[in-house]
Every structure is written in C-alpha cells, then in structure tokens.
Amino acid sequence: MRNFIILGCVLFLTFLSSCRSDFEFQKSVGGLRFSRDTVYLDTVFTNIGSSTYTLKVYNRSDKDIKIPTVQLGKGLSSKYRITVDGMTGENNRIFHNVEMLAKDSMYIFIETTADVAEADPTTFLYTDQIQFGELGNFQNVELVTLIQDAxxxxxxxxxxxxxxxxxxxxxxxxxxxxxxxxxxxxxxxxxxxxxxxxxxxxxxxxxxxxxxxxxxxxxxxxxxxxxxxxxxxxxxxxxxxxxxxxxxxxxxxxxxxxxxxxxxxxxxxxxxxxxxxxxxxxxxxxxxxxxxxxxxxxxxxxxxxxxxxxxxxxxxxxxxxxxxxxxxxxxxxxxxxxxxxxxxxxxxxxxxxxxxxxxxxxxxxxxxxxxxxxxxxxxxxxxxxxxxxxxxxxxxxxxxxxxxxxxxxxxxxxxxxxxxxxxxxxxxxxxxxxxxxxxxxxxxxxxxxxxxxxxxxxxxxxxxxxxxxxxxxxxLIANDLDGNPRTNESGAYRAAEIPDEN
Missing domain, CATH: 2.160.20 (Pectate Lyase C-like)
Incomplete structure (x- = not known):
C-alpha cells in the first residue's frame, strides 16, 4: 500500500510539472525573427484593394512566449489590414497577447486599400509598420506600397x-x-x-x-x-x-x-x-x-x-x-x-x-x-x-x-x-x-x-x-514592328541575335 501511495505522489507531481510547462507563456518583447524585414506590396490604384501578402514570424527560443501587442504603427487609422495566425483582432489592426509555442512560427497576411492623397506627395508611397512587443520596446517590420492615381x-x-x-x-x-x-x-x-x-x-x-x-x-x-x-x-x-x-x-x-x-x-x-x-x-x-x-x-x-x-x-x-x-x-x-x-x-x-x-x-x-x-x-x-x-x-x-x-x-x-x-x-x-x-x-x-x-x-x-x-x-514593308529596317524576313520583326539580358 505504501508503494502505491509513493507512486501516486510521483505521478501527481509529474502532472503538475507538465501542466506548468505546457501552459505558462513568458512575455516576449524581443528575439522574434521574420521572413523579411520589409514587405513591399506591389503598385495598386488609389482606393483599389491589393493582393494578399505574407510575413512569417518565428519563435526560435525553447520557451513558449506571449507577445503583448502586435499592431500596425498607425493603429486603427492605418490603411493596411493584417490577419495574425488566423485572428482578426481589433479591426485587423491591433492584437493583444499573441501566443507562440517554442520553436514555432505563425503567418501574418497583409492587404491594403489606400487613397493616393494619403501617400507621400513626392514618392506616392504609402508606408506603415507591423510592431511586435510593447511601447518602448517594439520590433518592427516595414510595409511599403506605391499608390498610383488614375x-x-x-x-x-x-x-x-x-x-x-x-x-x-x-x-x-x-x-x-x-x-x-x-x-x-x-x-x-x-x-x-x-x-x-x-x-x-x-x-x-x-x-x-x-x-x-x-x-x-x-x-x-x-x-x-x-x-x-x-x-x-x-x-x-x-x-x-x-x-x-x-x-x-x-x-x-x-x-x-x-x-x-x-x-x-x-x-x-x-x-x-x-x-x-x-x-x-x-x-x-x-x-x-x-x-x-x-x-x-x-x-x-x-x-x-x-x-x-x-x-x-x-x-x-x-x-x-x-x-x-x-x-x-x-x-x-x-x-x-x-x-x-x-x-x-x-x-x-x-x-x-x-x-x-x-x-x-x-x-x-x-x-x-x-x-x-x-x-x-x-x-x-x-x-x-x-x-x-x-x-x-x-x-x-x-x-x-x-x-x-x-x-x-x-x-x-x-x-x-x-x-x-x-x-x-x-x-x-x-x-x-x-x-x-x-x-x-x-x-x-x-x-x-x-x-x-x-x-x-x-x-x-x-x-x-x-x-x-x-x-x-x-x-515587303520597309520597317518592322520595332521601327528597324527590314531585309528579307517574314513576320513582324527583322532577325537579330538575342541580347544577353534575354
């Protein structure tokens, strides 16, 4: 009977230990790794939505972590939208207490719809950043989109x-x-x-x-x-x-x-x-x-x-x-x-x-x-x-x-x-x-x-x-489609060697 009691205590302590390991997340305000440091969204017309782009975030540590905040730098007014590990957060712009297991990764999907008036008036670039951490200690990934007026x-x-x-x-x-x-x-x-x-x-x-x-x-x-x-x-x-x-x-x-x-x-x-x-x-x-x-x-x-x-x-x-x-x-x-x-x-x-x-x-x-x-x-x-x-x-x-x-x-x-x-x-x-x-x-x-x-x-x-x-x-038509003098070739173009860049 004594042996059964000792064995039960060992199993109970093991259970408590495993629960603590599995469900305790340490606050993370640094140390994340990213698939890229800047996400360039291709050119879009003003007020027309972009395609969806992907950022992968890695937790390389052997600890389960909890990121206090994942957010767009311009907050709820940002013209970017993100989905974090399948979550939509606050209007696809602000997320709190995002959990990541040890040695794990997650996907962030990024889109934008912006007016050219909101872009830089010189470069027509609309920019923001995704911030990971907490105030005063953020890791940032830059977002850049060229907005074209039409x-x-x-x-x-x-x-x-x-x-x-x-x-x-x-x-x-x-x-x-x-x-x-x-x-x-x-x-x-x-x-x-x-x-x-x-x-x-x-x-x-x-x-x-x-x-x-x-x-x-x-x-x-x-x-x-x-x-x-x-x-x-x-x-x-x-x-x-x-x-x-x-x-x-x-x-x-x-x-x-x-x-x-x-x-x-x-x-x-x-x-x-x-x-x-x-x-x-x-x-x-x-x-x-x-x-x-x-x-x-x-x-x-x-x-x-x-x-x-x-x-x-x-x-x-x-x-x-x-x-x-x-x-x-x-x-x-x-x-x-x-x-x-x-x-x-x-x-x-x-x-x-x-x-x-x-x-x-x-x-x-x-x-x-x-x-x-x-x-x-x-x-x-x-x-x-x-x-x-x-x-x-x-x-x-x-x-x-x-x-x-x-x-x-x-x-x-x-x-x-x-x-x-x-x-x-x-x-x-x-x-x-x-x-x-x-x-x-x-x-x-x-x-x-x-x-x-x-x-x-x-x-x-x-x-x-x-x-x-x-x-x-x-x-024979004198010049080809490129405006070059034609000799004796059929088709739209005269014959020429392929340049190295082709």
Whole structure:
C-alpha cells in the first residue's frame, strides 16, 4: 500500500510539472525573427484593394512566449489590414497577447486599400509598420506600397438603386456613355494619368474616341470599350524609345501586381459593333477575354502587340480588317479568327499560339455558321490574304480553313508565309493542297521560327529562323514592328541575335 501511495505522489507531481510547462507563456518583447524585414506590396490604384501578402514570424527560443501587442504603427487609422495566425483582432489592426509555442512560427497576411492623397506627395508611397512587443520596446517590420492615381470611369448609380447601362439589341449591359463634359472630355484619353474603366465605356454614334500616345487604359473584370454603329476609335500610339513603352498605348487589366501580368481573361474586350471604325497604331492589348471583337466593322491595325487572351486575340465576324506588323501570341481558341466571311488582309504579321489546349490554333478562317437545323449558312469571304506572315504554335496544325460546302465567294491566299501544318490526312483536302492549290505561293512549313522568348511574349526572331529569306519582295514593308529596317524576313520583326539580358 505504501508503494502505491509513493507512486501516486510521483505521478501527481509529474502532472503538475507538465501542466506548468505546457501552459505558462513568458512575455516576449524581443528575439522574434521574420521572413523579411520589409514587405513591399506591389503598385495598386488609389482606393483599389491589393493582393494578399505574407510575413512569417518565428519563435526560435525553447520557451513558449506571449507577445503583448502586435499592431500596425498607425493603429486603427492605418490603411493596411493584417490577419495574425488566423485572428482578426481589433479591426485587423491591433492584437493583444499573441501566443507562440517554442520553436514555432505563425503567418501574418497583409492587404491594403489606400487613397493616393494619403501617400507621400513626392514618392506616392504609402508606408506603415507591423510592431511586435510593447511601447518602448517594439520590433518592427516595414510595409511599403506605391499608390498610383488614375481617372476612374464607371456607370452612374441612380437614387432608385439601379445603375446606368448600355442597350445592345434586346439586352442591357453594365456600362455608360463617355461624356465630353466630364474629366476634361472623356472622348480624349491622354497620358497624364492612367484610366480605370468599370463596365463598358460606350462611344456613341457620330463620336470619336481619341487615345493619345503613351495612354494607359486599365479595365476591371467584365469591362471594356463598346464602339457603336457610326462611331470611331482612333488609337494614336507612336514608336517607343528603345527599351520602353513610352509611345505605346496599352490596354490591360486593373491588377498591377506582376503575378497578373500575363494572366488571360481579366477583362472583356474592345467591341466594335457593325458600322463602326477603328484605327489602331502602336498599341498593346493584353489579358482580355477577346482583345479585339470586330463585328461587321472596319479595322485598320498597324504596329500592335496582342497577347494572352482567354478566347481570341482578334475575332472578326464579316469584318473588314487590314493589319501590318502585328505580333499576336497566346489565346485559348485562336490568336486570329476570321469568321462569317468578310475581307482580311495581313502583311508581315506573326500569329503564334502556345496556349495549353489541343484545340487552339494560331489562325482560323471560315465563312459559315451552323443554324438550329445544323445546316451551314454561308457568307461571302471576299478575301483572306496573308503576305510574309508567320503562323505557328505548339500544335501540329496551327492554320485551319473552313469553307462552307455551298460557298459562292471564298477567296484566300498565302504568300511568303512560314506555317506550322503537319497533318497528311488534312492535306488531301483542296484547301490544304499546298503544292497544287494556286492560293499558296513561296511557302515554308514546320521550320522553327526561333522566337526569342515565347514565355515573355517576345516574338522577335533570330538569324537562324525559318522565316529568314522567305519574304516575297513585292510585299515587303520597309520597317518592322520595332521601327528597324527590314531585309528579307517574314513576320513582324527583322532577325537579330538575342541580347544577353534575354
């Protein structure tokens, strides 16, 4: 019996000791370690929320600790928000008695939404710090964000709770008409500030939207520009200085973080309705669902880059499109779709598609749709001419021609083009009989174009490219997309060695 009593006392004392070790936290006012001493949040537009960033905090000691305070230096007025180890604290800004076990770590998630007026007026940086400890003895991690001012364009909200909209056939879409009386004339976009568009910005019949060199236009999700019948959009970009985009007009999404730079489908489209006219020069259009949607409209587009779209780079439907010196890369369906007939003329253009899909193509031309009875309804293809172009991609067939069986007008031609087409079965069809069909002349197939860097949308070519020496002289355009003198290469760029930095 005595032995049982002694054993029980030992177990009781052991239990008390273990409880004390497990549940006593020592106050910590120093000695923490951090994954970084400064967290740089990428550039955001004024009053638009940032992405979420992460800081990891380490307790390297062999003691369980309790941090008296974790807080933002500007307290409850800070424009940063933090979540500490899953806790929200006081309005995501102040936390008390934060516990950490020995040799453990925790995550802090950081976001911001700030007005440019609250940033430093010289640098436009909005700063704060996360403080760990107690007054007079804090460890600090700095927070830094660049806030960019912008012109915000969006539909009005009315007193009855409804919002402004545009009429499209029988449908209403979230959008608004540009107004000469607002923002120093909304029909002229300048390079003074970026523009951020919510919904579709409508260009009314009889009006012209002019976009000046160096302008930056950003679109929120499901937003774009809508050009009505009888309206015009003139994009007046110029050749940029070497290594810059200072003369380019750039259309892209409103997420400025590097992780979104090449993400497709961030906004809707530049939508040209029947009877509208578009003139684009030295523009970059990226990250939309459809870069340019041209419905029975007229588009003249030169010296432009069109990248990373979830459906199409350029979608023409019974359109009249003339393009020179275009570099179009990566789209979920086609970088160029010429559909429902129309008139198309492309010279010294590069169409490439490495989108991860077995169905994607670089170029597709067709002249019909299928009605409810699954019958072909044809349209006249007045012409689809490709001169000194590169049509390439990751699939074996990157050029498809789809002709209605009851076509009356179906004209197409390819001259001096490098094409990815590797399918002997399809070559039994008349539209793909490259050796005997007079629509094809001076062609090369399946030779590597030697692009500089597809992952960064750099479609320049090296001197070893299969496009070198291919251009038909009569169709030669003197200067390439960069403004450099061209020799005998097909595609948008002249051949050059890759610089070391690439």
């Amino acid at each position: 012109v915000f364009l969006y539909p009005q909200r009315f007193q009855d709770g409804t919002t402004e909209s545009l009429t499209l056939g029988e449908d209403q879409i979230y959008g608004f008409y540009l107004d000469h009386a607002d923002h120093n004339d909304e029909y002229i976009f300048t390079s003074t500030k970026p523009y951020v568009i919510y919904g579709y910005a409508g260009v009314q019949a009889g009006e012209t939207l002019t976009i000046q060199p160096g302008a930056r236009i950003h679109f929120h999700d499901a937003s774009g520009i809508l050009v009505e019948n009888g309206a015009t959009i003139n994009v007046q970009g110029t050749q940029s200085s070497p290594g810059t985009q200072d003369g380019q007009v750039v259309f892209e999404g409103d997420r400025l973080e590097p992780g979104f730079a090449e993400t497709p489908g961030q906004w809707g489209t530049i939508w040209m309705l029947p009877g509208s006219v578009g003139n684009f020069d030295h523009a970059t259009i990226k990250n939309a669902v459809i870069g340019l949607y041209v419905q029975n409209a007229t588009l003249n587009i030169n010296n432009c880059q069109i990248y990373d779209h979830s459906n199409y780079g350029i979608l023409g439907q019974t359109a009249a499109i003339t393009g020179t010196n275009l570099a179009v890369n990566s789209a979920g369906e086609s970088t160029l779709l010429c559909s429902l007939g129309g008139s198309y003329d492309f010279t010294h253009c590069t169409f490439n598609n490495n989108f991860q899909s077995s169905r994607q193509t670089a170029v597709t031309v067709n002249n019909y749709f299928l009605n409810e009875a699954n019958a072909q309804v044809p349209f006249d293809l007045v012409k689809a001419d490709f001169k000194n172009c590169i049509i390439y991609g990751s699939n074996q067939v990157e050029m498809t021609i789809q002709k209605a069986t009851n076509s009356t007008v179906f004209n197409y031609s390819f001259d001096g083009c490098l094409v990815r087409f590797n399918n002997m079965t399809l070559q039994n069809e008349e539209v793909y009989k490259f050796d005997t069909n007079p629509a094809y002349s001076n062609m090369r197939f399946n030779e590597n174009p030697r692009f500089w860097n597809l992952n960064s949308n750099n479609l320049r070519i090296t001197p070893e490219s299969g496009a070198v020496g291919l251009a038909t002289p009569v169709n």
